[in-house]
Amino acid sequence: MELFYAYEADGRVCRLDAEESGHCVRVLRHRAGDEIHLIDGVGTLFRCRLVDDSPKGAEAEVLEAFPGWNAHPYRLTVACCPTKNNERFEWFVEKATEVGVDRIVPVIGERSERKVYKTDRAARIALSATKQSLKARIPEIVEPLSVKDFIGQTDPADGSLKLIAYCFEGETKRISIQEALQVFGGRDITILIGPEGDFSPEEARLAVEHGYVPVHLGASRLRTETAAVLAAAAVYLAY
Numbered sequence: 496m497e498l499f500y501a502y503e504a505d506g507r508v509c510r511l512d513a514e515e516s517g518h519c520v521r522v523l524r525h526r527a528g529d530e531i532h533l534i535d536g537v538g539t540l541f542r543c544r545l546v547d548d549s550p551k552g553a554e555a556e557v558l559e560a561f562p563g564w565n566a567h568p569y570r571l572t573v574a575c576c577p578t579k580n581n582e583r584f585e586w587f588v589e590k591a592t593e594v595g596v597d598r599i600v601p602v603i604g605e606r607s608e609r610k611v612y613k614t615d616r617a618a619r620i621a622l623s624a625t626k627q628s629l630k631a632r633i634p635e636i637v638e639p640l641s642v643k644d645f646i647g648q649t650d651p652a653d654g655s656l657k658l659i660a661y662c663f664e665g666e667t668k669r670i671s672i673q674e675a676l677q678v679f680g681g682r683d684i685t686i687l688i689g690p691e692g693d694f695s696p697e698e699a700r701l702a703v704e705h706g707y708v709p710v711h712l713g714a715s716r717l718r719t720e721t722a723a724v725l726a727a728a729a730v731y732l733a734y
Contacts, residue, residue, distance in 0.1 A: 496532055497523065498626040500633075501555075504535040509543055509555045516553040519545075531555060534631040536622075540564035564631040567595040569682040569734050574600040574645055575723040576690035579608040581616075587720035588617045591727040592624035592634050601639040606692035612639045642687075642698045649685070651706035656681035659707040660688055660722055661699045669709040672726060676733040679708065684730055688723045 499519055501509035511519060511533070519525050527548045533541045533555060539562045543555035573596055578584045588599060599621070601612045614636045625633045649657060656679050658672060670678070672686075687694075687702060694702070703709065712725050 496629060498540075498629065499531060499533045500622060500626065501533040501535055501541070504533070504539070504541060504557075506560065507557055508546075509533045509535075509541055509557060511553045511555075513551050517550045519553055520548050520550040525553075530558070534564075534626070534633075536625075536631070536633040538563055538566060538632045540631045561631075565629055566632065567731065567734065569684060569730060570597045571595065571727065571730050572598040572600060572685040573688065573723055573727055574602045574642075574685065575688040576604050576607050576642070576719060577601045577609045577612040577639070578719050579691065581609075583718070583720045584612070585617060585620050587723045588620050588634075588636070589624045590724045592621045592630075593628040594724070594727045594731045595630075596634050596727050597632070598635045598637060600637040600645060602642045602645045602687070603639055604642040604690045604692075604698060605695040607690040608692070609690075614638060642689075642694065643701060646687075646698070646701050646705050646707070649705045649707075651704075653683075654681070655683035655685060657685045657702075657705070657707040658687065658710045658726075659694070659699065659702045660686065660710055660712055660726065661694050661702075667699075667703070667709050669711045672710045672712055672729045673733065675708050675710050676730065682734075686723075686726045686730075688719060688726065691719055 502512045503510040529545045542559040547554040618636045
């Protein structure tokens with residue numbers, strides 16, 4: 496199945512931007528009258544008939560709508576420190592999108608090697624991965640903020656499950672992420688993944704004070720982006 500993204504969908508007509516229109520009409524050679532499938536990026540798949548095959552602004556008539564198409568039964572936020580190498584963080588964005596994630600938050604830690612991160616390219620990668628993995632909801636890519644600011648936005652009593660993957664060096668008991676998901680449950684989950692140099696002790700302490708459960712991802716020492724993808728996969732497999 497080929498999926499296209501409709502930047503505008505009102506339930507009757509779907510409209511494609513120039514990039515999607517060019518791919519649909521010029522590359523894949525669809526013409527007016529062809530049936531195509533489009534997503535609105537917020538969870539709905541549309542079966543449509545192409546009525547305007549302009550490569551700069553195609554339009555399609557909605558024949559059938561499928562809300563919640565291929566949705567997962569949880570809401571997952573992964574807050575992860577961008578890696579020094581941009582490509583590694585972009586790899587995480589792509590793979591986490593394929594597995595299933597609702598919100599990606601680049602967070603800047605006290606020990607982060609990368610202090611600035613631009614989200615434009617990550618948003619494009621997330622869109623491509625959404626279509627490739629046959630999903631209708633595109634993950635939200637949030638503008639970067641500091642680890643402490645992100646933690647400070649957390650309400651410890653909001654009922655969500657909050658996890659932090661941090662070494663803690665023996666000072667705090669950790670459980671596996673699988674055990675945390677089994678014991679605490681919940682369908683609204685946030686996972687905090689640190690930078691190459693890990694969180695600072697102050698950041699980790701603040702997270703625990705705000706209700707984050709310390710977890711580990713096994714005995715192996717993982718790169719930041721690997722840990723983030725593994726965490727997303729653990730949630731996917733648990734549900």
